[in-house]
Amino acid sequence: MLEKLLSGPKTYYAWLLFLLCVIAGCGLVYLQQLRMGLTITGMGRDVSWGLYISQFTYFVGVAASAVMLVLPAYFHHYVKFKRMIIFGEFMAVAAVVMCALFIVVDMGQPQRLLNVMLHPAPNSVMFYDMLVLIGYLMLNIVIGWVTLEAERLGVEPPKWIKPLIYLSILWAFSIHTVTAFLYAGVPGRHYWLTAIMAARFLSSAFCSGPAILLLLVFLARRLTGFDPGKDAVKTLSTIIVYAMCINVFFYLLELFTAFYSNIPGHQEPISFLFTGHGGHLAWVSRWMWAAVAMAFLSLALLIPPSLRNNHVLLPFALVMLVAATWIDKGLGLLIGGFTPNMYETITPYMPTFRETAVTLGIYAVGALVLSLLWKIALGVKREVNNFGD
Amino acid sequence: MNNSRRSFLKAAGLSVCALSGGIADVAGFPAAARAGIAPGRYGKGENALRAKRWAMVIDTRKFCGPQDYEPLVEACRAAHNVPHIKGPQEIKWFWTDSYEHGFPDDMNEHLNKNVRESAYPLLCNHCGSPPCARVCPTQATYQMEDGIVAMDYHRCIGCRFCMAACPYGARSFNFKDPRKFLPDPVPNPAFPTRMIGVVEKCTFCAERLAAGQMPACVEASQGRILFGDLEDPDSTARQALAAGYSIRRKPSLGTRPGVYYLI
Numbered sequence: 001m002l003e004k005l006l007s008g009p010k011t012y013y014a015w016l017l018f019l020l021c022v023i024a025g026c027g028l029v030y031l032q033q034l035r036m037g038l039t040i041t042g043m044g045r046d047v048s049w050g051l052y053i054s055q056f057t058y059f060v061g062v063a064a065s066a067v068m069l070v071l072p073a074y075f076h077h078y079v080k081f082k083r084m085i086i087f088g089e090f091m092a093v094a095a096v097v098m099c100a101l102f103i104v105v106d107m108g109q110p111q112r113l114l115n116v117m118l119h120p121a122p123n124s125v126m127f128y129d130m131l132v133l134i135g136y137l138m139l140n141i142v143i144g145w146v147t148l149e150a151e152r153l154g155v156e157p158p159k160w161i162k163p164l165i166y167l168s169i170l171w172a173f174s175i176h177t178v179t180a181f182l183y184a185g186v187p188g189r190h191y192w193l194t195a196i197m198a199a200r201f202l203s204s205a206f207c208s209g210p211a212i213l214l215l216l217v218f219l220a221r222r223l224t225g226f227d228p229g230k231d232a233v234k235t236l237s238t239i240i241v242y243a244m245c246i247n248v249f250f251y252l253l254e255l256f257t258a259f260y261s262n263i264p265g266h267q268e269p270i271s272f273l274f275t276g277h278g279g280h281l282a283w284v285s286r287w288m289w290a291a292v293a294m295a296f297l298s299l300a301l302l303i304p305p306s307l308r309n310n311h312v313l314l315p316f317a318l319v320m321l322v323a324a325t326w327i328d329k330g331l332g333l334l335i336g337g338f339t340p341n342m343y344e345t346i347t348p349y350m351p352t353f354r355e356t357a358v359t360l361g362i363y364a365v366g367a368l369v370l371s372l373l374w375k376i377a378l379g380v381k382r383e384v385n386n387f388g389d
Numbered sequence: 390m391n392n393s394r395r396s397f398l399k400a401a402g403l404s405v406c407a408l409s410g411g412i413a414d415v416a417g418f419p420a421a422a423r424a425g426i427a428p429g430r431y432g433k434g435e436n437a438l439r440a441k442r443w444a445m446v447i448d449t450r451k452f453c454g455p456q457d458y459e460p461l462v463e464a465c466r467a468a469h470n471v472p473h474i475k476g477p478q479e480i481k482w483f484w485t486d487s488y489e490h491g492f493p494d495d496m497n498e499h500l501n502k503n504v505r506e507s508a509y510p511l512l513c514n515h516c517g518s519p520p521c522a523r524v525c526p527t528q529a530t531y532q533m534e535d536g537i538v539a540m541d542y543h544r545c546i547g548c549r550f551c552m553a554a555c556p557y558g559a560r561s562f563n564f565k566d567p568r569k570f571l572p573d574p575v576p577n578p579a580f581p582t583r584m585i586g587v588v589e590k591c592t593f594c595a596e597r598l599a600a601g602q603m604p605a606c607v608e609a610s611q612g613r614i615l616f617g618d619l620e621d622p623d624s625t626a627r628q629a630l631a632a633g634y635s636i637r638r639k640p641s642l643g644t645r646p647g648v649y650y651l652i
Contacts, residue, residue, distance in 0.1 A: 037585045038547075039564040046479030048552035048562060108547020108562065108586025115527040115546050126550055127527035187520055187642040188556025264496070342558035343490035347477060 004379030026361020064210020067172035227388030440618035442536035472570035518647030546646035
């Protein structure tokens with residue numbers, strides 16, 4: 001199936017070339033980081049994790065979200081998802097690749113990465129996180145490739161793939177739960193020390209991941225004419241709305257516990273995120289309020305079925321939903337966790353230009369992996385005439 | 390194992406070594422950072438100080454202000470080649486801060502002036518249940534049999550999970566090459582300098598205890614900091630705790646800190 005990568009319109013090659021240039025440019029910035037150390041980032045002693053780890057967290061969610069297609073299709077035999085499922089699985093592969101890269105660029109001594117396996121620490125959540133991510137990557141590559149090949153040959157997928165698919169469903173929940181445990185298990189970080197963290201992570205993942213998938217599928221439809229199917233889009237949008245409602249509800253639960261209990265430790269990170277400190281709005285506060293506005297606006301556009309099924313409005317609603325969840329998990333989670341710091345004082349953090357460049361480079365790697373995998377999938381779908389209704 | 394396979398494995402091993410050395414060079418890690426580790430184990434000397442659980446009792450009543458702690462801070466820096474780096478990426482093992490910042494749980498607005506305005510030395514608490522060791526994915530941070538929370542700088546991958554987990558902000562990460570911020574020769578050539586990209590913190594001077602000496606800050610405190618075995622009721626530390634009122638930082642988190650403050 002790899003031959004599908006070799007033919008395509010000029011825009012396809014131009015896109016790949018563009019991504020490679022971005023990767024090369026941002027790769028140079030990473031080389032600089034290797035030489036000078038993480039000092040080129042905005043992190044410090046008090047805010048010791050930043051944009052890299054927050055992006056890792058967000059994309060674990062995106063990876064896990066493939067299960068929102070796989071579960072209805074295989075547990076509930078919802079056949080209308082079958083045409084789109086491969087795109088979810090391949091998006092998960094790209095997302096896990098990004099996660100791995102975000103971890104590597106965050107490490108102070110990346111050449112010692114294998115120490116995690118050479119000196120395994122079963123008491124460390126990070127050890128399990130590495131295991132589940134590698135497992136999930138393998139599962140999605142194998143399942144995606146084998147089912148796509150079967151589709152191409154016009155045969156049923158081999159029987160042994162079924163148990164792997166069921167396993168991948170459970171596995172998807174586990175990767176994001178374990179990622180939440182990285183945060184929810186450490187004492188003294190008030191914003192993270194909450195039992196609902198894993199549930200929040202999953203709900204946020206199950207709305208934002210499918211939303212990104214739908215947006216990309218719409219893009220693919222415009223570029224190639226691939227049609228995911230009206231009903232599939234409708235059902236997936238419904239799943240997205242439910243997950244987003246639960247996500248917002250869970251955040252409101254956090255607000256209730258923090259502010260009704262009146263315990264300062266629980267309130268301070270949230271107050272900082274939304275109102276800043278000492279009468280001065282923090283830069284992240286503007287983002288947080290934008291997230292609130294976009295979250296509710298997206299819900300207003302997604303909850304009424306008449307608006308949700310409007311194909312002009314839907315992409316706008318999804319973009320706002322993705323932006324809102326990204327700000328919550330890709331910015332607020334880390335900044336709120338480290339602010340106030342361990343001395344209950346404020347150490348501001350803002351990603352530096354170079355830190356952002358390295359991050360963009362990894363986004364470009366993700367886009368490259370996704371483009372190549374989707375190119376193969378779209379090629380096969382066209383070949384076997386499974387390109388639309 | 391037959392000869393050809395053995396020689397193949399040897400060659401393969403050597404090439405991997407050479408290759409990884411090459412990678413380290415490309416990545417800008419100087420050869421000194423890759424110095425080999427001597428085989429065998431470090432043993433304690435005959436006159437080593439031993440304890441079941443080392444603990445520190447700081448008699449803050451006998452210090453007047455941050456300037457009183459300055460010699461201790463400097464003794465620590467000199468003993469461990471801790472570099473002076475300015476700004477949020479600084480390295481510190483033993484430093485002072487206000488009561489409000491050291492003990493943020495105690496929200497008493499009407500503390501007596503003396504307690505409120507004193508300076509308090511902050512350092513690793515060598516917790517009985519250390520979250521940093523619990524989260525470390527490579528066991529680079531670990532608890533020794535005498536309760537000291539120690540670090541293997543050669544194993545640390547620099548993931549900084551320990552820094553997120555430590556509720557005391559006791560850990561520093563080498564964002565920059567620390568050796569560039571040290572004089573030549575370094576203050577204490579007997580203690581290893583660290584490399585870029587690893588975490589470090591107070592060691593309770595495990596290396597000095599092994600040689601029969603008290604920790605550098607304890608020595609410089611001229612009797613105002615007591616150091617002893619928490620499990621031994623006759624130790625100076627336990628006696629000081631029995632005689633005065635002491636507090637610890639954030640004890641409600643269940644970390645069982647081993648640094649006590651007499652106030």
